[in-house]
Amino acid sequence: MQPARRTVATSGRRHFGRQSSVCCGTRRKKRQQPTLSQRARRRSLVDARAKMSSAYGIDPNDPEAQRAATKIQAVFRGHKTRKTMRAGDAQDQNEPTEAELAAEFRADDKELCNAATKIQAQFRGHMARKTTPKEKTAEDLSKEMEKLDAKEEVDIDLTDPELHKAASKIQASFRGHKARKEGDPKEGGDDGKAGDSGGASQ
Incomplete structure (x- = not known):
């Protein structure tokens, strides 16, 4: 003999022995019947x-x-x-020739000119995004630095303690930026405190 099922009334609906999907805040999807x-x-x-x-x-x-x-x-x-x-x-092969298209085009048609300008701007933007500038190699960067050094000579006192603090701060902020960019959870508090200041003075 089976035990009697309890009837639970929830929001006007009767459910036999199981919790209503409506009262939990979720709805069960009905399985869709295949079409004819x-x-x-x-x-x-x-x-x-x-x-x-x-x-x-x-x-x-x-x-x-x-x-x-x-x-x-x-x-x-x-x-x-x-x-x-x-x-x-x-x-x-049945497309119109350039001469036929030129005959249809009128320079005084502002709507057509605006449409052509919009298409050209969109295409130029597409090509600019598609052709990204190549990344500079270490040799290119060193050549650029040599050019900058030749143009202007800067007198910096490398033994200045303020310079070491500034260099450490820059290195720490860059490491934090790099870690956030890579999604690395390690963003330690001692970035650039101990051994990095020696690297700035070399």
Whole structure:
């Protein structure tokens, strides 16, 4: 004999022996029923497999038969793509020539001029973002530093304790920036305190 189920009433609904999904704040998704076309497609696949196995003696679950079917499908898709590409090339030949386009363009049409300007600006921006400047190598940076040194001579006292503090502070802030950029959780408090000041004076 089964124990009696308790009825729990929640917001006007009756639930037998389990907690309501509504009272927990979450809703359960109903499983969507397949549409009529999906059911028909499934039925036709099952029928096709049955016909194939009975007519040709091919087992649809055989891995070799599946590989062969995949190969046939790939070859057909390639054939279909090449056919559409050839049709597209034929359509490209029917495009207007530059002279025909120039005849249609009027310089006094402001809307057309604004549209052309907008397209050109978008394309220039795309090309500028696409072609990023190449990163400078160490040799390029050293050459630039030599050029700067030749232009202006700066007299810095390397034994000044304030200079060491400033260098340590710069190094620590850069290490923190680098750690935050890399997502490293280590952002220790003693960045650049002890051994870094010696590196600045070299």
